[in-house]
Amino acid sequence: MGPWNFLTLHLSAFVRLSSADREILTKALRKRVRVLPPRQDIIREGDRPRFVNVILDGWAQRYKQLADGRRQILSFFIPGDLCDANVFILKEMDHSLSTVTSVNLAEISQYEFQEIIENSPRIAQALWWSELVTVAIQREWTTSIGQRTAYERIAHLFCEMFVRLRTIGRTDGHSCEFPLTQSEIADATGLTQVHVNRTIQELRRDQLIELRNRRLLVFDLDRLMSVALFNPNYLHLDHEGAHIDAND
Missing domain, CATH: 2.60.120.10 (Jelly Rolls)
Known part of the structure; x- marks a missing residue:
C-alpha cells in the first residue's frame, strides 16, 4: 500500500x-x-x-x-x-x-x-x-489524566493506538508498531518514567501486553479494553457518514 x-x-x-x-x-x-x-x-x-x-x-x-x-x-x-x-x-x-x-x-x-x-x-x-x-x-486524554489510574491510563493508550493503527491496516494480528519510549509515554500520561516502567511490567505480568523491539503485542484486546475502561466510541469508526457514501 x-x-x-x-x-x-x-x-x-x-x-x-x-x-x-x-x-x-x-x-x-x-x-x-x-x-x-x-x-x-x-x-x-x-x-x-x-x-x-x-x-x-x-x-x-x-x-x-x-x-x-x-x-x-x-x-x-x-x-x-x-x-x-x-x-x-x-x-x-x-x-x-x-x-x-x-x-x-x-x-x-x-x-x-x-x-x-x-x-x-x-x-x-x-x-x-x-x-x-x-x-x-x-x-479522553484529559479524562485519563484526571480520573484513570496509572495502570488504566497506559492500558488505555495501548488500546487507542492499536485500534487506530488497525483502522489503517497497520496491525499484524495481535501486534502493531509502537516506537514510543517510556519517556514519551510518561509525557503523554502525566506520569514519571519510573511509574511508567513499573506499570508496563505489571501489565506484562498480568499477561495483557508485551513490548519488544518497538512493537506492541496485545495478548487479549477485550481484556485490555476492560481494564483500561476503554470505549472506542470516541474514535467514531462506525462509518457515520454512510448516507453520503460514494457509489464508485
Missing part, C-alpha cells in the same frame, strides 16, 4: 470516498513532501503556520513545553493523520509538532486545502469528522 492511501483509509472510516475523491487527495499529497528524521520539530510554538501537515509514514506528536523544559505530549499522529486541519486560523502556533520516528509528511497550502474542500463535499464532511475525533481524543 502506498503512503498516499493512508489518508483515504483514515477518512473512509467516516465516509466512503469516490475514485475522483481519492484522486484529488493523491494529487494534493504528492505535490510537496518532506522527509524528517526522528525527534525533530516539524513546527514550533510561535511559528507562523503555512501548511496543513499530513503524516504519510511514521509517527509524530503534538506537545506543549514549559519555560523550564517540562513537556506535555497532547496527541500522537500516525500515517493518514492531519495535524491541525484548521491551522490557517492561527497567526502563530500555540503548540509544537515534532517527529517520533522518521516521518514522511505532505504539506498542503491554504489555497490547495480550500480547493479540495470546494471540489469534494464528501472529503469536506470526512475532514469535519476527523477534526471532531481529534477533539474527542483530547477529551
Whole structure:
C-alpha cells in the first residue's frame, strides 16, 4: 500500500470516498513532501503556520513545553493523520509538532486545502469528522489524566493506538508498531518514567501486553479494553457518514 492511501483509509472510516475523491487527495499529497528524521520539530510554538501537515509514514506528536523544559505530549499522529486541519486560523502556533520516528509528511497550502474542500463535499464532511475525533481524543486524554489510574491510563493508550493503527491496516494480528519510549509515554500520561516502567511490567505480568523491539503485542484486546475502561466510541469508526457514501 502506498503512503498516499493512508489518508483515504483514515477518512473512509467516516465516509466512503469516490475514485475522483481519492484522486484529488493523491494529487494534493504528492505535490510537496518532506522527509524528517526522528525527534525533530516539524513546527514550533510561535511559528507562523503555512501548511496543513499530513503524516504519510511514521509517527509524530503534538506537545506543549514549559519555560523550564517540562513537556506535555497532547496527541500522537500516525500515517493518514492531519495535524491541525484548521491551522490557517492561527497567526502563530500555540503548540509544537515534532517527529517520533522518521516521518514522511505532505504539506498542503491554504489555497490547495480550500480547493479540495470546494471540489469534494464528501472529503469536506470526512475532514469535519476527523477534526471532531481529534477533539474527542483530547477529551479522553484529559479524562485519563484526571480520573484513570496509572495502570488504566497506559492500558488505555495501548488500546487507542492499536485500534487506530488497525483502522489503517497497520496491525499484524495481535501486534502493531509502537516506537514510543517510556519517556514519551510518561509525557503523554502525566506520569514519571519510573511509574511508567513499573506499570508496563505489571501489565506484562498480568499477561495483557508485551513490548519488544518497538512493537506492541496485545495478548487479549477485550481484556485490555476492560481494564483500561476503554470505549472506542470516541474514535467514531462506525462509518457515520454512510448516507453520503460514494457509489464508485
